[in-house]
Amino acid sequence: MVVFADDGVIVDRDWLGRLAEALVLSGADCATGMALPLDMDSSAHLDLERLTRVPKGYFRRSLHRRADGEGNAFAVHPDAITGSRRCLAVWREVAEQVGGFDPLLGAGTATRGGEDLDFVNRVLEHGHVLVQEPAAIVWHERRADSRGLRREAFGRGAGFAATAAKRFLDGPDRADLLRSLPDGLRDLLAPARAGRERWMPGQLEAAQLAGLAYGPLGFARSRFSGRRRVVAPPR
DSSP: OEEEEOTTEEEOTTHHHHHHHHHHHHTOSEEEEEEEESOOOSHHHHHHHHHTOOOOOSSOEEEEHHHHOTTOTTTTOSHHHHOEEEEEEEOHHHHHHHTSSOTTSBTTSTTOBOHHHHHHHHHHHTTOEEEEEEEEEEEEOOOSSHHHHHHHHHHHHHHHHHHHHHHHHHOSOHHHHHHHHHHHHHHHHHHHHTTOSSOOOOHHHHHHHHHHHHHHHHHHHHHHHHHHHOOOOOO
C-alpha cells in the first residue's frame, strides 16, 4: 500500500488508519479521504471555500469507472464523486500499473496542478474501484492573502484544463473527451453559481476562469520543458 497526502495539510489523528481500513475492508483498489478547511479567518477564505464547495457526503461509497462512468471522460470530477484527492491510498501494484503520477502535471510544474485528477482518472479507466472514506480527514490551510487565494483558484482551473489537454493529445478517446468537457466544466463551475439567481464572476471565480484558459498552454510548456530535460543514455 502506498499513501499520499498534499503538502500543507494537517492530518487527523485517525486519518491513516481510516484510509487503510477503507481500502482493505471495501476491497477497493484506491481510497480517498475528506479535506476540510483549517482556517476561515477572512471573507476571501470563505469565498474560496464557496468556490470549491461540493456535497462530499459523510458515508463511505465506491465508484467503478465502467459501472458508473457511462463513457464520460471526466466522470471522476469533481470531489463530490471521488472524495478529496488531497489524500489517497492505493495498492502499489495498481499505482505501478497505471504509471503513477505524471511528472508533467502538478503544483511544481507549468500546469499548476492536475496530477491527482489525472491519476484517479487512469485508476478508474483501468477498471479499478475507488472508495471514498469521509472519516479519513485532513485539514488544509488556505493562503493568508487575497493574492495567494487567487493563485490557488487559478491553479484549480489550470490543473483541470491541463489534464484535459493531456488527454486530448494522448488520445485515443478524443471524441468522448470533447463530448464530456461541457459536463466537466459545469461541475467545476457549479459551486460558484450555487444559490445565485444571476452569476457574475468575482475575483476568485475570474482567476479560476483564467486558469482554465491557461491550462492547455501550461501543459504544452511543461511537456516541452520535460522533453528538454531528458538526457540521452551513453552509448
